[in-house]
Amino acid sequence: MKINSPLEAYKFLPATNCGECGEATCMAFAAHLIDRSKKLTDCTPILQDKFKKKFEELDQLLAPEIREVEIGVGEKISKIGGDDVLYRHKLTFFNQTKLAYDVWDTMDEKDLVERVTYIQDFRKFYVGNFLTVDMVAVRCTSNDPKRFAAAVKKVVQTTDLPIILCSFNPDVLKAGLEVAKDRNPLLYAANRDNWKEVAELALQYDVPVTLFAPDDLDLLKSMAKTFAEMGTEKLVLDPGTFPTGKQLKQTFSNFVKVRRAGIDGDREIAYPIMAVPFTAWMAHDDPVSASYWETVVASVFTIKYGDIMILHSTEPYAMLPQLHIRDTIYTDPRKPVMVDPGMYKVGEPTADSPVLVTTNFALTYYTVESDISSNKIDCFLWAIDTDGIGVEAAVAGGQLTAEKIRKGIEDAGFDLKKDTTHNTVVIPGLAARLQGDVEDATGANVMVGPADSGRIPGWMEKNWPPQNK
Amino acid sequence: MTNKMKLKELSDMLQDLNVESLEGVTIEGDIELNISGGGGLNPALAYALGNEISQISLHMANIGRMLGFPAEQLFASAFGMGEMPQPGTLPSQSPKIQELLASKFEVSKIDNWKNSIQEVTLGATSADGGSRKSTVTLGGENALPYYFDAPMPHRNYITMDVFDMPIGMAKAVKGNYEDVINDPAEWAKKVVRDFNADMVTIHLISTDPLINDTPAKEAAKVVEDVLQAVDVPIVIGGSGNPEKDPEVLEKAAEVSEGERVLLASASLNLDYERIAKAAIDHGHVVLSWTQLEINAQKELNRKLMKQCNVPRDSIIMDPTTAALGYGLDYAYTNMERIRLAGLMGDDELTFPMSSGTTNAWGAREAWMVSSPLKQDSDWGPREYRGPIWEIVTGLALSLAGNDMFMMMHPTSVQVLKEITQTLYGSIEAQEIDISNWIGAEV
Numbered sequence: 069m070k071i072n073s074p075l076e077a078y079k080f081l082p083a084t085n086c087g088e089c090g091e092a093t094c095m096a097f098a099a100h101l102i103d104r105s106k107k108l109t110d111c112t113p114i115l116q117d118k119f120k121k122k123f124e125e126l127d128q129l130l131a132p133e134i135r136e137v138e139i140g141v142g143e144k145i146s147k148i149g150g151d152d153v154l155y156r157h158k159l160t161f162f163n164q165t166k167l168a169y170d171v172w173d174t175m176d177e178k179d180l181v182e183r184v185t186y187i188q189d190f191r192k193f194y195v196g197n198f199l200t201v202d203m204v205a206v207r208c209t210s211n212d213p214k215r216f217a218a219a220v221k222k223v224v225q226t227t228d229l230p231i232i233l234c235s236f237n238p239d240v241l242k243a244g245l246e247v248a249k250d251r252n253p254l255l256y257a258a259n260r261d262n263w264k265e266v267a268e269l270a271l272q273y274d275v276p277v278t279l280f281a282p283d284d285l286d287l288l289k290s291m292a293k294t295f296a297e298m299g300t301e302k303l304v305l306d307p308g309t310f311p312t313g314k315q316l317k318q319t320f321s322n323f324v325k326v327r328r329a330g331i332d333g334d335r336e337i338a339y340p341i342m343a344v345p346f347t348a349w350m351a352h353d354d355p356v357s358a359s360y361w362e363t364v365v366a367s368v369f370t371i372k373y374g375d376i377m378i379l380h381s382t383e384p385y386a387m388l389p390q391l392h393i394r395d396t397i398y399t400d401p402r403k404p405v406m407v408d409p410g411m412y413k414v415g416e417p418t419a420d421s422p423v424l425v426t427t428n429f430a431l432t433y434y435t436v437e438s439d440i441s442s443n444k445i446d447c448f449l450w451a452i453d454t455d456g457i458g459v460e461a462a463v464a465g466g467q468l469t470a471e472k473i474r475k476g477i478e479d480a481g482f483d484l485k486k487d488t489t490h491n492t493v494v495i496p497g498l499a500a501r502l503q504g505d506v507e508d509a510t511g512a513n514v515m516v517g518p519a520d521s522g523r524i525p526g527w528m529e530k531n532w533p534p535q536n537k
Numbered sequence: 538m539t540n541k542m543k544l545k546e547l548s549d550m551l552q553d554l555n556v557e558s559l560e561g562v563t564i565e566g567d568i569e570l571n572i573s574g575g576g577g578l579n580p581a582l583a584y585a586l587g588n589e590i591s592q593i594s595l596h597m598a599n600i601g602r603m604l605g606f607p608a609e610q611l612f613a614s615a616f617g618m619g620e621m622p623q624p625g626t627l628p629s630q631s632p633k634i635q636e637l638l639a640s641k642f643e644v645s646k647i648d649n650w651k652n653s654i655q656e657v658t659l660g661a662t663s664a665d666g667g668s669r670k671s672t673v674t675l676g677g678e679n680a681l682p683y684y685f686d687a688p689m690p691h692r693n694y695i696t697m698d699v700f701d702m703p704i705g706m707a708k709a710v711k712g713n714y715e716d717v718i719n720d721p722a723e724w725a726k727k728v729v730r731d732f733n734a735d736m737v738t739i740h741l742i743s744t745d746p747l748i749n750d751t752p753a754k755e756a757a758k759v760v761e762d763v764l765q766a767v768d769v770p771i772v773i774g775g776s777g778n779p780e781k782d783p784e785v786l787e788k789a790a791e792v793s794e795g796e797r798v799l800l801a802s803a804s805l806n807l808d809y810e811r812i813a814k815a816a817i818d819h820g821h822v823v824l825s826w827t828q829l830e831i832n833a834q835k836e837l838n839r840k841l842m843k844q845c846n847v848p849r850d851s852i853i854m855d856p857t858t859a860a861l862g863y864g865l866d867y868a869y870t871n872m873e874r875i876r877l878a879g880l881m882g883d884d885e886l887t888f889p890m891s892s893g894t895t896n897a898w899g900a901r902e903a904w905m906v907s908s909p910l911k912q913d914s915d916w917g918p919r920e921y922r923g924p925i926w927e928i929v930t931g932l933a934l935s936l937a938g939n940d941m942f943m944m945m946h947p948t949s950v951q952v953l954k955e956i957t958q959t960l961y962g963s964i965e966a967q968e969i970d971i972s973n974w975i976g977a978e979v
């Protein structure tokens with residue numbers, strides 16, 4: 069983005085404060101443009117013909133430094149790139165690193181379908197959503213266009229996930245494209261030898277293409293410049309992922325250099341970057357070591373600027389940390405993560421079940437929730453609106469008070485006297501000092517739970533049901 | 538001669554014109570273009586135009602040949618290896634480029650990293666009044682870790698946890714320590730000898746009044762035993778009880794006089810002055826511990842320096858480690874901001890950092906047998922999940938600028954050492970040719 073203050077964006081807006089964008093004023097909207105929480109097209113008036121010039125100019129100024137590239141079609145379309153900063157706290161990183169897992173064309177058909185289905189269905193619940201992986205990379209190991217086309221066809225029939233077609237042989241890529249052309253697949257890859265033919269394919273079929281120049285940033289940039297000149301900026305850069313030793317150190321430098329140059333404004337190299345942790349398998353024979361090393365390399369390049377990567381290990385112990393480190397780096401640091409405040413049923417609570425209070429800080433809420441549910445405890449779990457702040461800080465900062473707890477329970481239409489047999493609330497150990505106040509505010513019995521929700525099961529054994537009513 | 542001129546005009550014209558706006562185009566044998574009207578260039582027309590032009594060029598080439606010029610060679614090289622474009626291929630509107638356009642990659646170094654991170658040495662050899670065989674020096678960076686902007690003077694170091702009493706541990710961890718769980722000295726020996734620990738951390742958790750309330754004096758004996766058992770630098774940790782820790786660490790500092798241990802830790806919620814004084818009096822280093830808050834970290838460092846007079850070379854920071862999936866995003870960014878601020882000149886934050894990476898084992902993904910949620914895909918065997926959780930947690934923080942890691946699982950230690958030292962540049966490996974990785978058999 070070439071501008072960094074709302075004022076600079078404001079100059080281009082219609083200045084009518086009409087409110088169509090959902091903001092009260094053009095200035096407020098301008099601030100959202102700068103922090104990228106709204107799109108310019110949300111201002112419908114500026115789309116009119118008379119503002120055409122201003123729209124185009126502002127659109128240019130707002131474009132992210134790193135180009136955005138789309139892979140796939142429809143609901144599963146994947147965007148990569150689009151970043152404006154080198155450190156997440158400076159804004160946030162956009163378009164999380166896409167994880168592609170490989171299949172290959174010399175695979176048995178049944179195994180291929182099974183693997184693709186597994187990749188497509190893999191999921192892990194986290195903070196209210198499922199973490200999933202993104203793509204299938206089809207490697208040509210046969211060097212036979214027909215065989216490759218057959219494998220791609222099977223993949224296309226099995227999944228809607230976006231596809232990466234992998235071969236250095238243009239005939240093979242063409243055969244794959246013929247089968248998958250409606251799916252906007254990513255071509256992998258053009259290199260020093262085949263770039264002319266691969267460029268032709270990318271242009272002819274109008275698909276994104278990866279440029280592969282292992283440890284040669286001059287070549288990488290030359291190719292990017294040439295492809296842009298020829299008419300496509302749907303490019304992904306692969307500076308080579310060397311899996312070990314000094315070569316890996318060099319790979320790390322290359323990723324940092326390419327991204328820094330792009331963010332600094334060198335348009336010729338400002339494209340998404342691909343990492344191929346798959347190469348870890350070329351350095352390790354034993355599958356556990358290879359999976360571990362692949363995960364390690366993938367983590368490094370999730371943190372340092374990889375926008376898309378091709379992986380091999382589908383072991384849960386490789387996929388789970390990969391999903392989580394990706395989520396870690398791409399979580400928007402500006403937003404406190406919250407759940408909707410309210411009463412949640414965990415398991416199948418009855419009138420005898422306890423009523424537990426926690427905050428609506430998502431990390432706290434889901435930790436408590438899974439601590440309870442994994443121990444098969446039925447209860448009512450109350451997420452009080454603390455603006456997404458954890459228990460200890462919310463008690464100190466006044467976001468968690470007796471009044472808030474009373475109101476939270478009341479707002480949910482829950483009556484402790486009628487809906488429970490015990491008229492009791494359990495507050496978190498870290499909020500112990502609110503006990504008296506909560507008693508006064510709610511007229512209920514208040515018990516103090518453990519400081520760590522991991523100890524709820526033990527606490528329940530000792531303290532539930534309550535002795536004195 | 539006249540024909541040649543007209544051909545050049547033709548090509549100039551085609552280049553200048555936006556072909557899409559041509560409508561009626563006819564080409565006569567004498568090479569004249571008649572262009573009229575507006576509208577689109579349809580494929581049939583394009584094909585006819587292409588055909589005409591090709592015919593003309595063949596005609597001209599023949600003339601060339603008659604004049605003795607090797608026109609075929611020109612054609613062959615122009616179309617690449619003598620292959621003529623296949624009939625039926627759609628004419629591409631993009632310019633044909635035969636050679637890669639030259640472009641040199643350039644990137645500048647960061648110019649506002651002007652401050653060095655403080656170097657801090659742990660451990661003391663006999664030359665310096667201690668009994669350690671080797672010492673460990675942290676810090677000294679002038680750039681983010683492993684960056685090309687400036688060489689990193691020291692590698693990352695790992696100190697492994699030892700406890701003064703049996704504690705609850707994840708199964709995957711426990712299996713490694715069952716034989717030494719009641720003997721801290723043997724435990725310390727084992728992590729150095731078998732697991733390649735650079736250092737040992739002795740956690741005096743039994744001193745907690747809510748656990749065993751072991752007197753400080755007794756706990757200090759355990760410290761002496763550990764110092765006897767190993768010759769690497771050590772870290773001494775309290776129980777985390779803010780009332781008891783100052784006393785425990787004072788006694789421990791006393792008995793390890795001259796060994797330059799790291800006292801863990803001073804924090805804002807206990808009497809940090811006593812811990813600072815113990816460090817100064819006995820020549821140790823203080824761990825300045827805060828909870829995920831850069832301003833609190835500045836405040837505590839400032840108090841240690843200004844109010845307690847701890848020398849700059851005797852402070853290490855622990856800005857708190859949260860596990861992967863449990864707040865690592867905060868921990869990562871907090872460290873990254875601290876390190877960047879230090880490099881850019883904030884003297885209150887230019888200290889090496891330490892991470893309690895062992896916290897990763899608190900994540901249920903690290904220790905639970907299987908997912909408590911039915912909707913989840915199978916989590917696979919936990920003995921492989923745990924160590925990688927600890928590795929990725931530590932690895933992320935190493936990239937944020939963390940220097941020293943407190944860890945538990947031997948596999949985690951080994952792999953984290955391998956990757957951090959690879960990025961540091963001290964690991965040699967056989968070169969691997971990845972130019973044809975797609976075809977690799979795996």
Ligand code: SF4
Pocket residue numbers: 081082083084085086087088089090091092093094097098110111112113114
């Ligand atoms: S829609 Fe456009 S013109 Fe209307 S208030 Fe928003 S920014 Fe201003």
